[in-house]
Amino acid sequence: MSKPTAAELIRRTEELLPVIAERAAKTEDLRRVPDETVRDLRDAGLIRVSNPTRYGGYGLDIDTTFEIGWRLGQACGATSWFYTVSQSHNWWMGTASEAAQEEYFASPDVISSSAYAPTGQTKRVDEGWWISGRWPYSSGVDHADWVMLGALDLESKSLYALMVPRADVSIDDDWHVSGLKGTGSKTIVIDEPVFVPRHREMKAGGAPDLKWRDEHERGSYGVPQFEVMPAVLATPLIGIAQGAVTEFADRTQKRVIKRGPNSVSMAEDPGAQFRVAESAAEADAALNIIRTDLRELIAHGAAGDALTPLDRARVWRNQCYVAKLSVSAVNRLFDASGAGALFASSALARMHRDVNAGSHQAAVQWDASAARYGKVRLGVATPELW
Template identity: 40%
Template sequence: MVNREDLIRRAADLVPVLRERAELTEELRQIPQATLDDFHSSGILRAAQPTRFGGYDIDYPVVLDIAAELGRGCGSTAWCYGIWAAHNWAVGMFPEKAQEEYWSDSVDVLSSTSLDPSRAEVTSIKGGYQLSGRWSFSSGCDASAWAILAGMGPGGLIWLLVHQSDYTIEDNWFVSGLKGTGSKDVLVHEVFVPEYRVVSVADLRRGQSPGRTIHKTLNFRIPLQTMFAYSLAAPIVGMAQGALEAFEELMGSRVAYTTGEKMIENPLVHIRLSEAEAEVNSARLIMADDGREVVAKAKIKETLSLMERARVRRNQAYVAKLSVRAVDRLFEASGGHALFDSSPMQRFHRDAHAASHHFGLAWEGAAEEYGRIRLGLEPKNPARL
């Protein structure tokens, strides 16, 4: 029986080869097939997937631990892992017929997402919806057979599960960071999406999705946002850890050209390293603590309060903020050699900043909502929680 420790160990075993492939991943602007094969053969993508459809249904925080581990090797790869694993958890929250259709061909099927409904056109018709529009930043879409796309339905925000035969991908991912994620645009024109492939985001946020009664396990009682955005933050924690390890290796070989002093003996290096490690460790501890609390609540079928959900959302953004701060601290002290394409430091620096720009990790919005609720005010945007 596969357990949490098995999957984390398998992820750790992949880190050296992910480091070797990091440059190729950027050149391809998508995850290499060899890495996808490694993911599938190791089983790590099925960590939180329902057992009914070939998954392990291990408590969701294992996905965060795996993503953080992979981030030590390649930021783009860890990002896509977190995205794909989160989506195979989220599909388990859709109506039963949608899940059966999604996993009908393979337990290793993947889905991308794009969750900005601003350019979506959703029209209610008999049996479902007609969907058109453009969705951006669909990470991992090239390897995915499905996409979860957001739109506004008659009762509010909805997610629609769309097969790859019903959309096209526009190759416009030419960016400075997370180059290997292939986060391209998805285009849909007047496609019919049956009602059974649609789910209410309000239900997902409350942990009251159809999947709750289908699977009857704690993973499908977890309110979506308490873990979903952590799937974005965890790779950044891993990138920060990778930068820490790269910095140690770099300092071990550098000598100050004016004095001949070994940089490994420089007290300023010691201070930078110490502060950065404290930031990375703090980020890990916050993430782990939230994971334990969310799982504990789900285990006893207790719903997180609005305040608790707001605190977790704030923490997700803060974990990303701490991790980026650690990367910046190390990069600033890495010297000119860290600017070369061959240096992992510059890649961690670019990738961590790119990842932190995701709207799900925006610090100001998450912090504001927590502060409002803490002071007894209504949330400004409940959809954030």
């Protein structure tokens, strides 16, 4: 059977958007992605897009995951976040040990969640790790087959991600938040120490793995992980911004307000026209920046060209800047949408909540990335920046 092309997968994604948009309110109420949405993503073949080809993937790289992810964000930011985060794990697992890959991809439609901050108690021993404690903010954990937990090796000061079966952990249902409620980013709990064998550890942010680049034929494995991963969280925000432009335009074309004895069409209001133009420009700019950077990263990795410190700082800067652009685009439209947009049931209100919540994730916050870029560009960078 022939593998679907990127264009075919994008077509399948766009067919799902109306029903995912219809479920957006339910996704918020549930505080997790509905089971039927996960089933739809699986049935459309979208869960295995980031898998290595040998484990059911289609031979596509992370740029296809991005194209699917931002489109999902137009309909539901939380569903997009769930999708891009879980897909990033399937991409990253392509660099794990062979034994770990075999375990993880035993089902090609595998889903995992993560909590990379090393907040639990961990001890590295010769054979592996003993871990216990709490790891918050694990998006999509309700649907996970595996969880990726951050662990700090105190001796080497190196950060690892440990691959743990979902059956070995419990969930604290504590995700009561203002935005991105549907991501289900709850806390993972391990009360009694669990042993994780050494083959299930992955060093976070390591150097490019050219072995797996060549075996999987993916240029993205030829660049450092930290230059790829922030795009995972920027992608849903771009989708939300694109969706907000469409929602505002549709709403404004139908909106009529009273000004004294007269009824005025808001579509004819210059303020509304200026706002939709500027927000659309920001949303389109954000989309094109990430598209261009991912294309460049994949090309660099495929050719074996090392990224310079300035290249790396620029990619980080851009990924955080598109989050800034996305927030600006949505806030401008929300501010011009009147009292009707204040209702919790308003799609634009949900987009406003979600894009601002997503921008709080440390990986896409502007200040740190701007400082990093400025230091490198001005010649005062230090190795600790990475």
